[in-house]
Amino acid sequence: xxxxxxxxxxxxxxxxxxxxxxxxxxxxxxxxxxxxxxxxxxxxxxxxxxxxxxxxxxxxxxxxxxxxxxxxxxxxxxxxxxxxxxxxxxxxxxxxxxxxxxxxxxxxxxxxxxxxxxxxxxxxxxxxxxxxxxxxxxxxxxxxxxxxxxxxxxxxxxxxxxxxxxxxxxxxxxxxxxxxxxxxxxxxxxxxxxxxxxxxxxxxxxxxxxxxxxxxxxxxxxxxxxxxxxxxxxxxxxxxxxxxxxxxxxxxxxxxxxxxxxxxxxxxxxxxxxxxxxxxxxxxxxxxxxxxxxxxxxxxxxxxxxxxxxxxxxxxxxxxxxxxxxxxxxxxxxxxxxxxxxxxxxxxxxxxxxxxxxxxxxxxxxxxxxxxxxxxxxxxxxxxxxxxxxxxxxxxxxxxxxxx
Numbered sequence: 001x002x003x004x005x006x007x008x009x010x011x012x013x014x015x016x017x018x019x020x021x022x023x024x025x026x027x028x029x030x031x032x033x034x035x036x037x038x039x040x041x042x043x044x045x046x047x048x049x050x051x052x053x054x055x056x057x058x059x060x061x062x063x064x065x066x067x068x069x070x071x072x073x074x075x076x077x078x079x080x081x082x083x084x085x086x087x088x089x090x091x092x093x094x095x096x097x098x099x100x101x102x103x104x105x106x107x108x109x110x111x112x113x114x115x116x117x118x119x120x121x122x123x124x125x126x127x128x129x130x131x132x133x134x135x136x137x138x139x140x141x142x143x144x145x146x147x148x149x150x151x152x153x154x155x156x157x158x159x160x161x162x163x164x165x166x167x168x169x170x171x172x173x174x175x176x177x178x179x180x181x182x183x184x185x186x187x188x189x190x191x192x193x194x195x196x197x198x199x200x201x202x203x204x205x206x207x208x209x210x211x212x213x214x215x216x217x218x219x220x221x222x223x224x225x226x227x228x229x230x231x232x233x234x235x236x237x238x239x240x241x242x243x244x245x246x247x248x249x250x251x252x253x254x255x256x257x258x259x260x261x262x263x264x265x266x267x268x269x270x271x272x273x274x275x276x277x278x279x280x281x282x283x284x285x286x287x288x289x290x291x292x293x294x295x296x297x298x299x300x301x302x303x304x305x306x307x308x309x310x311x312x313x314x315x316x317x318x319x320x321x322x323x324x325x326x327x328x329x330x331x332x333x334x335x336x337x338x339x340x341x342x343x344x345x346x347x348x349x350x351x352x353x354x355x356x357x358x359x360x361x362x363x364x365x366x367x368x369x370x371x372x373x374x375x376x377x378x379x380x381x382x383x384x385x386x387x388x389x390x391x392x393x394x395x396x397x398x399x400x401x402x403x404x
Contacts, residue, residue: 008035016095024101026178032071033358044076047376058347066373073379101129143205145171152209160231177208238285245305249322262315268299343372
């Protein structure tokens with residue numbers, strides 16, 4: 001198997017990605033970012049659903065699609081045709097990893113279930129992503145991030161106490177499921193070095209959504225009721241959250257008792273609060289947050305943000321401005337770190353399009369954007385010719401039938 005850069009951790013690993021929308025494609029992108037060759041299989045006409053979601057980029061992409069499909073090739077196959085199914089099976093024989101998030105039982109109906117593909121390629125690592133436990137009574141229910149955010153209790157812990165339950169700003173369940181799935185596939189690759197055999201990994205959105213309730217979830221079990229919602233404040237640490245200075249919001253994270261004393265004496269010049277027995281420890285501050293926080297808000301609101309940030313930094317207290325999204329992406333912190341790249345694009349006005357870079361660094365080097373998010377079907381001819389040896393005549397026949 002070929003790779004663009006032999007020094008990448010997953011160079012030589014081939015991933016066949018039949019998933020769509022977010023959780024599955026995110027997991028495949030993680031593997032691609034780490035050096036795997038990722039072949040994304042899409043419908044010949046409509047492609048991935050997210051090619052039609054959000055802000056348009058060029059002719060076949062959107063910002064949503066591009067956010068989750070860098071470092072991949074796109075090929076088109078109509079999997080409802082026998083020829084399309086056969087090509088997918090042939091590609092699976094040459095692959096290390098196969099990812100799918102069809103409705104429960106959908107892959108098996110196409111002849112692309114784990115048992116069928118594993119029989120032909122015992123080393124294949126096969127990842128199935130569904131909404132709910134495949135062994136339970138809800139196995140056939142489709143999975144949607146927002147639904148699971150509600151069902152897993154995530155909306156109940158998010159937002160302000162006096163407001164209705166609130167979803168996360170991004171599809172957190174999908175994203176975490178994608179990351180958990182990538183971790184599992186990496187573990188299976190490692191195990192395969194010992195056993196020589198692949199695995200069937202089964203991931204459920206609900207399972208992953210429940211996991212990310214984290215300390216809130218355990219507190220609910222220990223308390224026997226839902227813990228209060230604190231909005232931008234922290235449930236366990238006080239003061240810790242977003243506060244308004246005289247000219248804008250900032251984040252202040254007072255992580256221990258020594259920091260609190262410096263905060264009171266050196267930042268807001270209120271030694272009486274540092275000396276108050278009610279606020280001597282973090283647990284006590286949590287118990288008396290209703291009296292403490294209004295005092296802090298008044299002091300912070302009377303001072304400019306720049307002064308507060310300077311004093312907080314001098315006192316060794318973690319802090320920062322609350323930036324707008326575009327502001328954050330264009331900040332020196334992001335640009336100097338190489339986190340936002342411009343990738344060539346033939347169908348945009350300026351000839352490029354922004355693409356986020358992978359977050360990992362190995363030996364001081366950030367993992368590269370080797371391939372811009374692909375146009376629909378851009379790699380079909382090349383992949384089928386180089387991987388399966390298809391002739392120009394065979395490709396023309398498949399195209400005339402609408403298979404590719």
